[in-house]
Amino acid sequence: MPYGSRLAATMTRRLGRECVYVPSARLALYLALRRWCRPGGRVLMSPVNDDVILFVVLAAGLRPVQAPVSAWDGNIDPAAVPEATWRGVDAVLSTNLYGIPDRVGELSRRCAQLGIPLIEDAAHAIGTHVDGRPIGTFGKAAAFSLSKHVAAMAGGFLAVEDGRTRRELELLRDDLLEPTRLRADLAATLRPLARSAVRTLHLVRPAWRTMQRLGLLERDDFRMPLHAPRLSASALRAPNLTAYEPWVRVDLHDFRTRHGALVRGQLRLRMSRLDTDLTHRRAGVTLLSGTAWASPALRDRAAHDGPYPLFRAPLLVDDRDALAERLVDHGIVSGYIYDPPLDDYAGAEFVDPSPDPAPARWFASHVLPADPLLAHRVIRALTRERATTAQPAAPAPVPDTRKPPTPLGQ
Ligand SMILES: Cc1ncc(COP(=O)(O)O)c(C=O)c1O
Numbered sequence: 269m270p271y272g273s274r275l276a277a278t279m280t281r282r283l284g285r286e287c288v289y290v291p292s293a294r295l296a297l298y299l300a301l302r303r304w305c306r307p308g309g310r311v312l313m314s315p316v317n318d319d320v321i322l323f324v325v326l327a328a329g330l331r332p333v334q335a336p337v338s339a340w341d342g343n344i345d346p347a348a349v350p351e352a353t354w355r356g357v358d359a360v361l362s363t364n365l366y367g368i369p370d371r372v373g374e375l376s377r378r379c380a381q382l383g384i385p386l387i388e389d390a391a392h393a394i395g396t397h398v399d400g401r402p403i404g405t406f407g408k409a410a411a412f413s414l415s416k417h418v419a420a421m422a423g424g425f426l427a428v429e430d431g432r433t434r435r436e437l438e439l440l441r442d443d444l445l446e447p448t449r450l451r452a453d454l455a456a457t458l459r460p461l462a463r464s465a466v467r468t469l470h471l472v473r474p475a476w477r478t479m480q481r482l483g484l485l486e487r488d489d490f491r492m493p494l495h496a497p498r499l500s501a502s503a504l505r506a507p508n509l510t511a512y513e514p515w516v517r518v519d520l521h522d523f524r525t526r527h528g529a530l531v532r533g534q535l536r537l538r539m540s541r542l543d544t545d546l547t548h549r550r551a552g553v554t555l556l557s558g559t560a561w562a563s564p565a566l567r568d569r570a571a572h573d574g575p576y577p578l579f580r581a582p583l584l585v586d587d588r589d590a591l592a593e594r595l596v597d598h599g600i601v602s603g604y605i606y607d608p609p610l611d612d613y614a615g616a617e618f619v620d621p622s623p624d625p626a627p628a629r630w631f632a633s634h635v636l637p638a639d640p641l642l643a644h645r646v647i648r649a650l651t652r653e654r655a656t657t658a659q660p661a662a663p664a665p666v667p668d669t670r671k672p673p674t675p676l677g678q
Contacts (some may be wrong), residue, residue, distance in 0.1 A: 269315045270435075270438045271289065271438070271441075271442065271445075271526065272288075272289025272290075272527075272532060273289070273495035274532070274536065275289045275423070275425075275532060275535055275536060275539065276288060276289040276425065276612050277376070278536070278539050279412065279427070279539075280424045280628050282402075282542075283404055283427055283542030284402075284405065285404070285427040285428065285429065286427065286428050286429070286430060286431055286433070286434040287425040287426065287427050287434070288425065288426040288427075288428070288437045288438050288441060289423070289424075289425060289428055289452045290411075290423075290424045290425065290441060291422060291423060291424070291445070291522060291523060291524060291526065291527055292413065292415070292422070292423070292424050292520055292522075292523035292524070293389070293391040293411040293412060293413035293415070293524055294320055294321070294324050294411075294516055294520070294523050295422040295441070295444065295523055295524050296409075296411035296412070296422070296424050296426035296474055296503065297321065297324050297389060297411045298324050298327060298328055298428060298444075298516075299437055299440055299441055299444070299511060300387045300408070300409040300411065301324070301325060301328035301359070301361075302328050302440065302507060303409070303433075303436070303437060303440065304359060304385040304387065304408055305328065305330055305358055305359050305377060306358070306407065306646045307328070307329030307506065307507050308329060308330070308331070309329075309330050309331070309359060309565060310330065310331045310333050310356060310357045310358050310359075310360070310620070311325050311330045311331065311332055311333060311359045311360070311361050312332065312333045312335050312349065312353065312354075312355065312357040312359070312360045313325065313332055313333070313334065313335060313360075313361040313363070313610075314334075314335055314342065314343055314344050314362075314628070315335070315337065315361045315574060315609035315610040315611050315622055315625070315628045315632075316336040316342040316343075316363070316365060316606050316609055316610075316628050316631055316632050317363050317365070317389075317606055317610060318604075319492055319514060319515075319518075319605060319606075319610065319613065320362075320515070320518055320519065320636040322388065322610050322614060322618075322619070323512050323515035323516050323566055324512075324516055324611075325361070326499070326502075326503065326506060326512060326618065327502075327506060327507065327508065327509050327511065327512035327516055328351050328506070328507050329506040329507030329508075329621065330358075330359075330507075331619070332610065332614075332618070332619040332620070333353065333356070333357055333416055333619070333620040333621040334398070334609070334610060334611040334619055334620060334621055334625075334628075335348075335349055335353075335622060336348035336349060336620075336622050336623060336624040336625075336627065336628070337622075337627055337628045337631065338390065338627060338631075338662075339563050339626075339627035339631050339660045340370045340563070340564050340630070341365060341563065341564075341565035341582065341629050341631075342363075342365045342366075342368075342582070342606075342631040342632070342635065343362070343363055343364070343365050343368065343369075343371065344360075344362065344363070344370060344371070344375065345371075345627070346378060347374075347377055348623075348624060350623055353623070354378060354382060354405045355382070355405045357384065358384055359379075359384050359385045359386075360375055360378070360379055360384065360385060360386050360387070361388075361389060362375060362383075362386065362387070362388045362389055362407070363389050363392075364388065364389060364390055364391075364392055364393035364394060364396060364403050364445055365582070366392050366578055366579055366580040366581070366582050366584065366604070366637055367369075367392045367393045367394075367395070367396050367576055367577070367578035367579045367580065368565050368566070368569075368576065368578065369396050369398045369403050369576075370391060370394075370403075372388070372398055372403065372406040372407075373388075373398070373399075373406075373528050374404045375406075376407065379407070380627060385407065385408040385409070385642070386408060387398065387407055387409050387411075388403060388404055388406060388407040388409070388410035388411070389410075389411055389642050390403050390410045390411060390412050390427075391411060391412060391414075391415075391424070391579075392416055392578075392579040392580070393414035393472075393579070393581075394412055394413075394416065394542070394546075395542075395546040395576070396576050396577070396578075396579035396614075397416065397551070404427050405427070408428070409426055409427065409428050409429075410426070410427040410428065411424060411425070411426055411427075412425040412426075412427065414535055414538065414539070415520065415578045416658075417542065417545055417546070417549070417577075417579060418535075418538040418539065418541065418542055418545060419460050419463070419538075420459045420460055420465070420535050420538050421459045421463070421520070421536070422456040422459075422520075422522065422527060422531055422535065423527065423531070423535045424530075424601070425505070425539055426441075435566075439453050443475065444524055445524055445525070445526045446511060446524050446525050446526065446594055447525075447528070448525065448527065448528040449525060450528070452522045452525045452527075453527060453530045453531050454530070455522070455530045456522060456527065457530050457534055458529045460534075467599075470599060472596070472599040472600070472601060473596055473597055473598075473599055476601050477596070480649065486518045486519060488606045490606065490607045490608075491538055491607075491608070492515065492518050492568060494613065494614060495514075495515075495614075496617065496618075497525060498514070499515070500617070504516060509524070512539070513604060516627065517612075523603055545577075545641075546577035547577070548640075548641055549577035549578060549579075549640045549641065550574075550575045550576070550577045550640075551579065551640075551643075552581070552639075552640025552641055552642070552643035553566070553570070553575035553576060553643075554570060554575045555640075555643040555644070555647065556581040556583065556638055556640060556643050556647070557568070557570035557571075557575060557581070557646075559583070559647060559650075559658050560657045561583035561584060561585055561636070561655060562581070562583060562584075563582040563583065563584045563635070565582065566581055566582060566583075577640075578640055579604075580604055580637035580638060580639060580640070581637070581638045581639075581640050581643075582635050582636075582637055582638075582639050583635070583637075583646075583650075584634045584635060584636070584657060584658040584659075584660075585634060585636045585650070585655045585656065585657065585658055586634070586655070586656045586657070586658045587656075587658055588633060588634055588635070588636055588658075590607075591636065591650075591655055592605065592636065594653055595646075595649055595653070596646075598645065598649035598652070598653075599645065600639075600642060600645060600649055602636055602637060602638075603637070604637045605631055605632075605635070605636075605637065607624070607632040607633050608629065608632060608633075608662075609625060609628040609629055609632050611628075612625070612629070617654060622678040624628075630660055634658035640665050
């Protein structure tokens with residue numbers, strides 16, 4: 269039996285696509301990019317994305333081309349991508365930021381016209397559907413992360429179109445995996461338990477502040493240090509995952525370690541609770557969508573089709589950085605902030621900059637990704653902090669259905 273096939277079968281049943289088990293979504297993306305893109309190719313992607321993903325694209329020997337995004341949700345705005353850019357790219361990588369879907373209909377149509385692959389990053393979007401179809405079934409391949417919705421801090425899937433491709437990718441994966449280590453397995457099993465204990469015991473604030481003080485966080489800022497000269501040197505070895513490991517492994521050092529039975533058993537248990545988790549997320553998203561801080565994408569969806577079971581609910585607030593810092597005192601650590609956009613972060617040596625960087629800058633600097641599982645606590649904290657709603661310079665392309673903030677305790 270191929271490695272991780274029981275877990276993969278569970279995901280295949282959910283998604284209706286063939287799945288390969290991987291220790292992380294970043295490894296899934298690397299596999300997909302290596303399988304569908306020739307080294308030297310150019311990949312259209314959103315600059316409002318995890319820096320780790322930028323390094324995965326570079327590790328695959330590809331040039332990241334930063335797309336214009338919508339200030340509405342931070343995802344690629346296909347209509348704003350210049351025709352010359354469309355004609356010059358070899359693949360498109362979606363983000364589905366925080367679980368809000370990319371404009372997959374338009375992206376897959378353009379990719380089909382151009383004869384290039386759409387690769388879906390579904391790491392944030394495990395429960396998101398578009399017209400009744402799950403995100404992760406629109407492209408050639410899709411990456412899912414179990415570190416996100418089920419908080420496993422390990423595991424993921426690569427979903428592909430057919431059994432033959434799955435078998436091919438299982439072999440590619442096996443070549444990249446590093447052997448199981450008991451220590452890594454124990455850490456992967458205990459880490460999520462430690463995190464939930466910290467939360468249950470209301471220790472988020474002291475634990476976070478202590479990690480900050482001891483320098484245990486891999487990012488001082490929202491982005492990791494780039495180390496440009498070392499990055500240029502690694503480019504000489506690309507495509508090569510090992511050459512980029514110092515960047516790709518950030519936040520998940522065992523991203524390519526073969527998990528043993530202990531970890532896989534725990535992941536199966538967590539997968540069996542996924543539907544309950546998604547139900548709780550929808551409830552939290554409903555609460556957050558009714559507040560004045562909800563991004564237009566959030567409000568609009570809740571008003572028309574019901575809530576998505578988001579990984580994070582994008583709220584838009586003034587003075588976001590100071591607010592995020594104060595939220596730690598309320599026991600809320602706001603992760604997954606991708607600021608500045610990747611073109612400002614990495615510069616033209618490493619990426620093609622977006623032709624219209626303003627919406628990405630605005631969105632990245634105002635979005636506060638809120639965990640829907642903590643919706644009550646977030647609303648209470650933002651109310652106490654008198655957080656004000658950020659308004660985009662240009663009006664967002666939706667009718668104004670804004671409601672007053674939800675009263676506390678609802
Ligand atoms: C948008 C996005 N894609 C992919 C990943 C990688 O997921 P994993 O940690 O499972 O490798 C992350 C990680 O945070 C992410 O934010």
